[in-house]
Amino acid sequence: xxxxxxxxxxxxxxxxxxxxxxxxxxxxxxxxxxxxxxxxxxxxxxxxxxxxxxxxxxxxxxxxxxxxxxxxxxxxxxxxxxxxxxxxxxxxxxxxxxxxxxxxxxxxxxxxxxxxxxxxxxxxxxxxxxxxxxxxxxxxxxxxxxxxxxxxxxxxxxxxxxxxxxxxxxxxxxxxxxxxxxxxxxxxxxxxxxxxxxxxxxxxxxxxxxxxxxxxxxxxxxxxxxxxxxxxxxxxxxxxxxxxxxxxxxxxxxxxxxxxxxxxxxxxxxxxxxxxxxxxxxxxxxxxxxxxxxxxxxxxxxxxxxxxxxxxxxxxxxxxxxxxxxxxxxxxxxxxxxxxxxxxxxxxx
Amino acid sequence: xxxxxxxxxxxxxxxxxxxxxxxxxxxxxxxxxxxxxxxxxxxxxxxxxxxxxxxxxxxxxxxxxxxxxxxxxxxxxxxxxxxxxxxxxxxxxxxxxxxxxxxxxxxxxxxxxxxxxxxxxxxxxxxxxxxxxxxxxxxxxxxxxxxxxxxxxxxxxxxxxxxxxxxxxxxxxxxxxxxxxxxxxxxxxxxxxxxxxxxxxxxxxxxxxxxxxxxxxxxxxxxxxxxxxxxxxxxxxxxxxxxxxxxxxxxxxxxxxxxxxxxxxxxxxxxxxxxxxxxxxxxxxxxxxxxxxxxxxxxxxxxxxxxxxxxxxxxxxxxxxxxxxxxxxxxxxxxxxxxxxxxxxxxxx
DNA sequence: CTGAAAGCGCTAACAT
DNA sequence: ATGTTAGCGCTTTCAG
Numbered sequence: 162x163x164x165x166x167x168x169x170x171x172x173x174x175x176x177x178x179x180x181x182x183x184x185x186x187x188x189x190x191x192x193x194x195x196x197x198x199x200x201x202x203x204x205x206x207x208x209x210x211x212x213x214x215x216x217x218x219x220x221x222x223x224x225x226x227x228x229x230x231x232x233x234x235x236x237x238x239x240x241x242x243x244x245x246x247x248x249x250x251x252x253x254x255x256x257x258x259x260x261x262x263x264x265x266x267x268x269x270x271x272x273x274x275x276x277x278x279x280x281x282x283x284x285x286x287x288x289x290x291x292x293x294x295x296x297x298x299x300x301x302x303x304x305x306x307x308x309x310x311x312x313x314x315x316x317x318x319x320x321x322x323x324x325x326x327x328x329x330x331x332x333x334x335x336x337x338x339x340x341x342x343x344x345x346x347x348x349x350x351x352x353x354x355x356x357x358x359x360x361x362x363x364x365x366x367x368x369x370x371x372x373x374x375x376x377x378x379x380x381x382x383x384x385x386x387x388x389x390x391x392x393x394x395x396x397x398x399x400x401x402x403x404x405x406x407x408x409x410x411x412x413x414x415x416x417x418x419x420x421x422x423x424x425x426x427x428x429x430x431x432x433x434x435x436x437x438x439x440x441x442x443x444x445x446x447x448x449x450x451x452x453x454x455x456x457x458x459x460x461x462x463x464x465x466x467x468x469x470x471x472x473x474x475x476x477x478x479x480x481x482x483x484x485x486x487x488x489x490x491x492x493x494x495x496x497x498x499x500x501x502x503x504x505x506x507x508x509x510x
Numbered sequence: 511x512x513x514x515x516x517x518x519x520x521x522x523x524x525x526x527x528x529x530x531x532x533x534x535x536x537x538x539x540x541x542x543x544x545x546x547x548x549x550x551x552x553x554x555x556x557x558x559x560x561x562x563x564x565x566x567x568x569x570x571x572x573x574x575x576x577x578x579x580x581x582x583x584x585x586x587x588x589x590x591x592x593x594x595x596x597x598x599x600x601x602x603x604x605x606x607x608x609x610x611x612x613x614x615x616x617x618x619x620x621x622x623x624x625x626x627x628x629x630x631x632x633x634x635x636x637x638x639x640x641x642x643x644x645x646x647x648x649x650x651x652x653x654x655x656x657x658x659x660x661x662x663x664x665x666x667x668x669x670x671x672x673x674x675x676x677x678x679x680x681x682x683x684x685x686x687x688x689x690x691x692x693x694x695x696x697x698x699x700x701x702x703x704x705x706x707x708x709x710x711x712x713x714x715x716x717x718x719x720x721x722x723x724x725x726x727x728x729x730x731x732x733x734x735x736x737x738x739x740x741x742x743x744x745x746x747x748x749x750x751x752x753x754x755x756x757x758x759x760x761x762x763x764x765x766x767x768x769x770x771x772x773x774x775x776x777x778x779x780x781x782x783x784x785x786x787x788x789x790x791x792x793x794x795x796x797x798x799x800x801x802x803x804x805x806x807x808x809x810x811x812x813x814x815x816x817x818x819x820x821x822x823x824x825x826x827x828x829x830x831x832x833x834x835x836x837x838x839x840x841x842x843x844x845x846x847x848x849x850x851x852x853x854x855x856x857x858x859x
Numbered sequence: 860c861t862g863a864a865a866g867c868g869c870t871a872a873c874a875t
Numbered sequence: 876a877t878g879t880t881a882g883c884g885c886t887t888t889c890a891g
Binding site for chain 1: 570571583591615782
């Protein structure tokens with residue numbers, strides 16, 4: 162009853178002093194009882210906690226943070242990610258964070274990297290005073306973001322960064338090279354090199370780069386060479402996959418092709434056009450995608466792909482960050498997550 | 511040069527006093543120059559701002575918040591949403607928030623509403639001290655969440671709540687009834703009522719309820735009656751759509767059916783099974799989904815659906831919340847967003 | 860228009 | 876084990 166009254170009382174009306182008064186102790190004791198119970202007699206602690214309960218007391222987080230210099234809030238800065246990627250990453254991050262007693266503040270930088278690239282970090286920096294650390298995902302090498310961010314003096318964990326670039330930071334990334342290699346070995350085995358294609362995302366995108374590299378490597382390590390147009394870049398869209406495939410159809414080159422796509426969307430575009438132009442997949446056209454999004458199991462025929470543990474990306478980044486917070490002297494750690502080749506129908510058996 | 515030094519100096523080392531010293535003014539003036547320039551001579555303001563710039567000064571947000579009682583952070587509490595829904599909502603919310611100078615703190619409640627439903631709000635409340643207001647989405651009537659949340663005394667905007675339940679709060683919702691009605695009129699026109707089906711999500715889910723109601727209404731308003739099994743509930747998954755459709759196939763009832771699905775996933779499941787059992791869509795089977803997710807344009811044949819402006823949901827909720835923050839006396843407002851019927855292939859012309 | 864001074868609510872020495 | 880006291884860095888009266 163009195164509890165209800167208390168908790169519906171105007172926000173933040175009850176302060177540590179009120180608790181102290183009710184419990185007949187000093188405010189210091191109240192503080193200790195709540196934060197360092199081992200320094201207080203269990204009897205006093207009980208009294209204090211009872212008073213806290215009765216008054217519905219909630220410490221003022223700002224006053225707290227002002228003293229302790231920690232807010233319990235972690236920032237997470239993401240580029241303009243595709244829906245599923247975004248949500249999985251957030252889910253992983255948020256889940257891990259809350260499990261460890263932290264909150265997650267979103268600092269999307271999607272539309273900030275527009276005309277003035279410097280805006281990105283600037284925007285992020287507005288939140289800097291509020292957060293204990295930052296998880297940042299970068300998708301392009303030499304991104305201003307990377308360098309600006311670490312000049313800011315916030316504990317920082319990178320997602321998806323090139324190892325070399327971030328040696329001083331903790332980082333979490335996926336072993337794209339490995340996943341791509343597996344995909345290539347599966348898709349390209351015994352193929353005529355001139356029938357093999359890589360359809361990439363943005364030319365400067367980290368992940369696309371890695372995947373393209375593995376693709377090229379597959380051939381060069383076998384002493385085989387590729388035409389320049391066998392490796393193309395554009396963006397991560399379904400439309401691009403379609404456009405590419407239509408181009409191929411024009412020149413009658415899609416039949417019998419083996420196509421490694423930089424993500425599932427592109428792959429679906431290719432697959433769609435392939436089917437629409439009468440090709441049997443996988444008999445006349447083999448395709449492998451990347452990411453392992455839900456899309457890959459929804460299309461027909463189902464798409465072979467390289468599955469990325471996106472939520473683990475978020476989860477690990479947060480874990481690393483929190484660990485660093487508790488021990489700034491820790492040497493930088495780099496977690497590398499394993500992708501999984503998922504063979505479905507689109508690539509033959 | 512000195513700027514670089516300043517900004518890479520250990521975090522938060524420069525305080526308002528440092529700026530005051532450099533600008534040869536009092537800290538009060540620094541504060542004014544930054545927050546209420548109109549109270550300071552433009553000359554002094556310039557000096558102060560120069561000092562700020564030179565030292566790379568950033569006000570301590572906690573000290574600020576301790577005085578002003580506002581953090582510039584908004585909480586957003588979401589249930590366990592499907593990927594695309596989640597990301598669009600967040601994108602809208604975040605974009606609007608940052609445009610208005612706020613940050614968004616995620617307070618997902620997805621896995622909190624487990625065994626003890628009370629946990630949800632409790633978890634949220636841990637962030638309460640940090641946020642200026644909360645956007646909360648509820649998907650079930652009589653959710654404890656709704657009532658607990660508003661007992662907490664935080665400015666609150668509801669997303670998707672039943673109007674009656676939240677008359678005292680601002681709210682943003684989608685006119686599901688209207689969208690569903692349009693879908694029904696389109697899909698069911700001239701149909702034999704006994705061939706019409708509604709495949710719902712969770713039985714207690716707000717949105718599903720609304721859609722089911724519109725479906726039933728379509729017939730009852732025409733004096734036609736439905737068998738109980740023509741309206742089914744389960745969950746929002748593709749699997750459920752498939753399972754339902756397979757059941758229908760068993761009893762030879764899928765042919766010539768008109769199926770209104772509570773979301774696109776279910777619809778895709780039905781569509782998939784329909785095709786796999788040799789039905790021509792839309793000739794032998796007509797389907798309409800709900801939500802307007804990307805999925806709906808990716809399947810073949812393309813899915814007719816009712817498009818929901820998800821990002822606008824987030825965007826409007828944030829806008830309402832911020833407006834309320836600046837004027838607590840505002841009468842409660844209820845924004846109702848319009849869905850759009852998108853007619854594609856799956857429902858015939 | 861500007862400065863001096865009083866806190867905001869809390870934690871952390873420092874005493875006892 | 877507990878109380879006293881001094882701030883954390885800022886905004887805001889209140890005087891001038």
